[in-house]
Amino acid sequence: xxxxxxxxxxxxxxxxxxxxxxxxxxxxxxxxxxxxxxxxxxxxxxxxxxxxxxxxxxxxxxxxxxxxxxxxxxxxxxxxxxxxxxxxxxxxxxxxxxxxxxxxxxxxxxxxxxxxxxxxxxxxxxxxxxxxxxxxxxxxxxxxxxxxxxxxxxxxxxxxxxxxxxxxxxxxxxxxxxxxxxxxxxxxxxxxxxxxxxxxxxxxxxxxxxxxxxxxxxxxxxxxxxxxxxxxxxxxxxxxxxxxxxxxxxxxxxxxxxxxxxxxxxxxxxxxxxxxxxxxxxxxxxxxxxxxxxxxxxxxxxxxxxxxxxxxxxxxxxxxxxxxxxxxxxxxxxxxxxxxxxxxxxxx
Numbered sequence: 001x002x003x004x005x006x007x008x009x010x011x012x013x014x015x016x017x018x019x020x021x022x023x024x025x026x027x028x029x030x031x032x033x034x035x036x037x038x039x040x041x042x043x044x045x046x047x048x049x050x051x052x053x054x055x056x057x058x059x060x061x062x063x064x065x066x067x068x069x070x071x072x073x074x075x076x077x078x079x080x081x082x083x084x085x086x087x088x089x090x091x092x093x094x095x096x097x098x099x100x101x102x103x104x105x106x107x108x109x110x111x112x113x114x115x116x117x118x119x120x121x122x123x124x125x126x127x128x129x130x131x132x133x134x135x136x137x138x139x140x141x142x143x144x145x146x147x148x149x150x151x152x153x154x155x156x157x158x159x160x161x162x163x164x165x166x167x168x169x170x171x172x173x174x175x176x177x178x179x180x181x182x183x184x185x186x187x188x189x190x191x192x193x194x195x196x197x198x199x200x201x202x203x204x205x206x207x208x209x210x211x212x213x214x215x216x217x218x219x220x221x222x223x224x225x226x227x228x229x230x231x232x233x234x235x236x237x238x239x240x241x242x243x244x245x246x247x248x249x250x251x252x253x254x255x256x257x258x259x260x261x262x263x264x265x266x267x268x269x270x271x272x273x274x275x276x277x278x279x280x281x282x283x284x285x286x287x288x289x290x291x292x293x294x295x296x297x298x299x300x301x302x303x304x305x306x307x308x309x310x311x312x313x314x315x316x317x318x319x320x321x322x323x324x325x326x327x328x329x330x331x332x333x334x335x336x337x338x339x340x341x342x343x344x345x346x347x348x
Contacts, residue, residue, distance in 0.1 A: 014122025018301025089307025097128030157279035193288035207244035
């Protein structure tokens, strides 16, 4: 991997009845974005032109039929399909869900084949994307199958990074998912990501307890004492700077999270509620642990405001910035790691 002067950012269109197209188009209304990257949106130029006109946006779109027609300095739209689609903003539509997946799978293929450098995904509706050909809860699970590595959801906003031991798991099933094997795998994935993706040499990682008050010595649940604590101790003894489990209720409110490079929550809402409260609409969902870079905004389809021109595009713009930063950080890390002896020889 080499640093790219103008990174090619592949963008999957998401649910066309949601706000995905709006936040994408608004992001590139600022021409300076095209100095930073070359976008290619996997969709259809006619339908995006219709949405652009509906929202009274002005950035010119450049339709292409093959990736070798891509032009730097343009908002490229790769025609993944030709036919028209009936759009009804704010409506859950199974047919629209099919096109969200057409866009996403085409973009993933381009990522695997190095036709794009990074992938940024607009929000999908997890219900209308299901079919015989696509039986995944969302983007992350499909990417975990298609790419190398073990995917982990890592929410990012500046120096705030929140990872999850379990993600889309019902609360009443979380405890049985917390095995030593899972905890070790997730912590090691986050540690590696902090080093190669964020340039942190010796990352400090905090882990939140599953139960209130970290179980109160077994009075309010035994998982923290019997599974989490001994596993974290083993990891620490092997050199990973991991701490906890910490009682989750006051961890963020007290500012304790600021002492660590990442915080790992045991389940979805434990991590994402404080993250979204603190990130002020600028958070990014990063899929750590894979051999390719994928980010997305931290919001959903927002049907209630779709097509009204009200969507805030900051999270999507931050998702692009984050993808580029991580791509460059990985390139730097690969260069440093490739042949340290040569680096020393140059210095001599």
